Amino acid sequence: MHIEVRGLNKHFGDFHAVKDVSFEIAKGHLIGLLGPSGGGKTSVLRMLAGLEQPDAGEILFHGELVNQLLPQERGIGFVFQNYALFKHMTVYDNIAFGLKVKKVAKPALKERVMELVELTGLSGFEKRYPHQLSGGQRQRVAFARALAPEPQLLLLDEPFAAIDAKIRQELRSWLRELIERVGITSIFVTHDQDEAIEVADEIMIMNQGRLEQKGTPWDIYKEPKTPFVASFIGESTMIDDVSQLKGFEEAGVGEGTRALIRPEYIEVGDAREFSMPSVTEEGIVHRLHFRGSEWMVEVEVGSHKLMTYRSLEKPALTPGQQVKVLVHRAYLFNHERSWMEENRLKVDPMPVII
Amino acid sequence: MNTLLRHKGWTWGFRSTLLLYFLLLVILPLLGVYYHSFSEGWRLFVDSITDPIAWKAVSLTVRLALTAAIVNMLLGTMIGWVLVRCRFPGRSLLNSLVDLPFALPTAVGGLMILLLLGPASWVGKAAGALGFEIVFHSPAMIIAMVFVTFPFVIRAVQPLLEEIDPSEEEAAKTLGASGVRVFFQVVLPSMLPGILSGGMLAFSRALAEFGAVVLVAGNIPGRTLVASVYIYGEVESDNTAGAAAVSVLLLTLSFVILWVVNWVQTRGKSQ
Amino acid sequence: MNKLWITLTYAVFTLLLIIPLGKMTVAAFSGGLGELGAALSRPEALHAFMMTALVVVTVTLLNTLLGMMTAVYLVRGTWMSRGVRRLLNSIVDLPYAVSPIIGGLMIVLLLGPGSTAGVFFEQIGFKIVYAFPGMVIATLFVTFPLMVREVMPVLQEIGTQQEEAASTLGAYSWTTFWKVTWPSIRWAVIYGVVLTIARALGEFGAVLVVSGNIINRTQTATTLIYQDVENFNVTSANGAALVLAAFSIGLMLMMEWAKKRRGVH
The missing domain is CATH 1.20.5 (Single alpha-helices involved in coiled-coils or other helix-helix interfaces)
Incomplete structure (x- = not known):
């Protein structure tokens, strides 16, 4: 199902939960709606489902306005955060509920339910009640129940929030595969960036009711459009006065300009490791953390503390050691705009404005 | 059928039924009493409640209800504690029996006490021989009130006791506190909100009690006539304004108690 | 110790x-079984039990339906603002604080022969006070909080998600109520019904004032006991009281059973 949302707004009392959100989703895509808690993600999802009425804005499915349609009439499947299984019904009856409401004939109903039981790996559990299942199994039942009436859009509200970290990993890839096989347009809400990056075709990042950016995980990582997105996705160090860094003297002059620097844009090492030592800064290794496959290095440059990674292959560093530091690239922003800035001493002095 | 049920009229009808129900059954009658008691002017209201028989009835009711509530707070604390903390044969039976006074019609409760303590029973005879008067006097009225309000304190105290972490008491014991001290400094403070709110509910119910009391009281004006029986008498003799005035007094008292109980309970929850 | x-x-x-x-x-x-039988088979006793049964059945039906509706609206009624719901919620408890005698008095004042409404109903030939409708209203007033207070906490506990899930699966409110909400609140409702029956069976003060206690017309079992005691006819009173007590104890046993069943679900 193709989905379009225009100028969506929602208030809860004085709280402006969703601010002017617009987006479009192509048929068959799997979208991760990502952001900190209280950012308005769940409200957007609930408005798409018709469980909440928007104060303003339009929701279109297949180009048709559905604002006035009740949840019953929208043809969606919804997986709730705590699954909301009918606790007095067996697994079978839970999955069959939507089909019974639609008055599907008994043989067809049974076939469809068994197909879903099979698909979600719940064979042998049909007669159990929700309280007799593990968290992961309940999740699968909720999923099968939502898929049973063959919805055109699947909405998942924090589908893995209540599941152990270990099983969560398995369920993620399982979900990804299953959605691909069914080929249904899906949106899932999460506050876990790893989850969004791993599962989704595209990510939408929401913060304080606003849609900050929409794009593939790689695009968002590479070219964050707002400071919030830059700091929310991936790791970074915030620098208040970027003009103190070599190569960024001119870039940082604008009033209130600050910088985010990702660890992979910083290089640390002995003077011999650099081809252009003139571009580097003097730094002191502050602390070293062993991270299994690499070292995490905290290095002090002037009054700033930067964070980066260093391969285990390279000569080991020790705390207190004098090192050279090269900042390749930084994400700069002020009140008016934000842009990616290359080290001007390193390359040709043309800033890349995004 | 389903499309018929989905019609907007149903929603609308249900909603107005609910509001009407509230209005007709609870709000209007209550306002009616307040309205009626003042309808003939402030003076008549004052006259009605300053009538010696009326205010004696009210003050007697308050005194008896207070006694009954205090008796119940003591008994209820003990019984609540025993039922939660001790394991003994017949415990679950006693626990079910607690609700008996709520289940029994109050008139039946009154009759039971009348039979047990009346002049014809051996208790009555023994008391008569010693020069006591039980039935038709304060002792029987207090017993009737205690009987009717028996479950309140117990049922308010039990959940609180069940919530107390036993390790709290154990901690006090390892710190060298004696059993009595543990009870008064650790257990009792946790039970206190329940004892208080249960006691106040018992007091408010005893104030309002009619069925059990009317049967065991002599109903002699100025001596053994309680407020609810006084109101009933006034209604029977067609003095509804006087009945309404005393009702307003009792109602206001009960509402204040109910409000305080709510306040105590919400405060207890937030802590 | x-x-x-x-x-x-x-x-x-x-x-x-x-x-x-x-x-x-x-x-x-x-006095032997014979005397007990005689006390119970007096025409006024039979009539009183019949009146009690009629009041109990009518009140239980009305209070169950309206009480359930009230509970659902007080918990789920988003069409009312929070303030209104909180106000109504505190009003629900008021009958607890009102003496049954005052409850009866309120109805006499509002609908009795001295009031405008009473005169109006009298003229169209519909008697409320000192008749069956008044007794039902009085008992309804007294039992009003019981059902609401049993069902509300359960509704709050189960939350709205199961109902929302049902609606996204295509079920409309009627189906959702019967298939999803009802199974969850069933035991609370049964418990509320038992409480209502017990209270309606034993209601005395409010009914006494409203009914006028007219023998063979508006006398109920409890008001019959009162009259027998007033007439120093304690033996007859005992018979009626025993029957009521037996019923109440039976209901209490049912309550215990309902409590246990509810604990399981």
Whole structure:
């Protein structure tokens, strides 16, 4: 199902939960709606489902306005955060509920339910009640129940929030595969960036009711459009006065300009490791953390503390050691705009404005 | 059928039924009493409640209800504690029996006490021989009130006791506190909100009690006539304004108690 | 030490509950079965029990339906603002704080022969006070909080998600209620019904004021007991009281059973 949302707004009392959100989703895509808690993600999802009425804005499915349609009439499947299984019904009856409401004939109903039981790996559990299942199994039942009436859009509200970290990993890839096989347009809400990056075709990042950016995980990582997105996705160090860094003297002059620097844009090492030592800064290794496959290095440059990674292959560093530091690239922003800035001493002095 | 049920009229009808129900059954009658008691002017209201028989009835009711509530707070604390903390044969039976006074019609409760303590029973005879008067006097009225309000304190105290972490008491014991001290400094403070709110509910119910009391009281004006029986008498003799005035007094008292109980309970929850 | 308290507890139960109950039972049978039968088969006794049964059935039906509706709206009624719901919620408890006698008085004042509404109904030939409708209203007033207070916490506990899930699966409110909400609140409703029956069966003060206690017309079992005692006819009173007590104890056993069943689900 193709989905379009225009100028969506929602208030809860004085709280402006969703601010002017617009987006479009192509048929068959799997979208991760990502952001900190209280950012308005769940409200957007609930408005798409018709469980909440928007104060303003339009929701279109297949180009048709559905604002006035009740949840019953929208043809969606919804997986709730705590699954909301009918606790007095067996697994079978839970999955069959939507089909019974639609008055599907008994043989067809049974076939469809068994197909879903099979698909979600719940064979042998049909007669159990929700309280007799593990968290992961309940999740699968909720999923099968939502898929049973063959919805055109699947909405998942924090589908893995209540599941152990270990099983969560398995369920993620399982979900990804299953959605691909069914080929249904899906949106899932999460506050876990790893989850969004791993599962989704595209990510939408929401913060304080606003849609900050929409794009593939790689695009968002590479070219964050707002400071919030830059700091929310991936790791970074915030620098208040970027003009103190070599190569960024001119870039940082604008009033209130600050910088985010990702660890992979910083290089640390002995003077011999650099081809252009003139571009580097003097730094002191502050602390070293062993991270299994690499070292995490905290290095002090002037009054700033930067964070980066260093391969285990390279000569080991020790705390207190004098090192050279090269900042390749930084994400700069002020009140008016934000842009990616290359080290001007390193390359040709043309800033890349995004 | 389903499309018929989905019609907007149903929603609308249900909603107005609910509001009407509230209005007709609870709000209007209550306002009616307040309205009626003042309808003939402030003076008549004052006259009605300053009538010696009326205010004696009210003050007697308050005194008896207070006694009954205090008796119940003591008994209820003990019984609540025993039922939660001790394991003994017949415990679950006693626990079910607690609700008996709520289940029994109050008139039946009154009759039971009348039979047990009346002049014809051996208790009555023994008391008569010693020069006591039980039935038709304060002792029987207090017993009737205690009987009717028996479950309140117990049922308010039990959940609180069940919530107390036993390790709290154990901690006090390892710190060298004696059993009595543990009870008064650790257990009792946790039970206190329940004892208080249960006691106040018992007091408010005893104030309002009619069925059990009317049967065991002599109903002699100025001596053994309680407020609810006084109101009933006034209604029977067609003095509804006087009945309404005393009702307003009792109602206001009960509402204040109910409000305080709510306040105590919400405060207890937030802590 | 604990033994002392256990003994004291047993003593209180025995003195306050068991002995009075036993005494009444013995007294009812003291004149033999024949006298008990005669007391119960008096025409006014039969009529009184019939009135009680009628009031109980009518009140239980009305209170169950309206109480459930009230509970659902107070918990889920987003069409009312929070403030209105909180106000109505506190009003629900008011009948607890009102003496049954005052409850009866309120109805007499509002609908009795002296009031405008009473005169109006009288003229169209519909008598409320000193008749069956008034008794039903009085009992309804007294039992009003019971059902609401049983069902509300359960509704709050189960939350709205299961109902929302049902609606996204295509079920409309009627189906959702019967298939999803009802199974969850069923035991609370049954418990509320039992409480309502017990209270309606035993209601005395409010009914006494509203009914006028007219023999063979508006007299109920409890007001019959009152009249028998007033007439120093304690033996007859005992018979009726025993029957009521037996019913109440039966209901109490049902409550215990409902409580246990509810615990399971």
